[in-house]
Amino acid sequence: MPxxxxxxxxxxxxxxxPDGVIVRA
Structure with a gap:
């Protein structure tokens, strides 16, 4: 899937x- x-x-x-939370740049 795309x-x-x-x-x-x-x-x-x-x-x-590491906890899976994406950090906003």
Whole structure:
């Protein structure tokens, strides 16, 4: 699903925390 790829991309760019919470740049 495109949503999964999008989520992976956003996670990489925004650098998610170890707890799973994405940090807003």
């Amino acid at each position: 949503d999964i790829l999008l989520a992976e991309t956003l996670a990489s760019v925004l650098k998610p925390r």
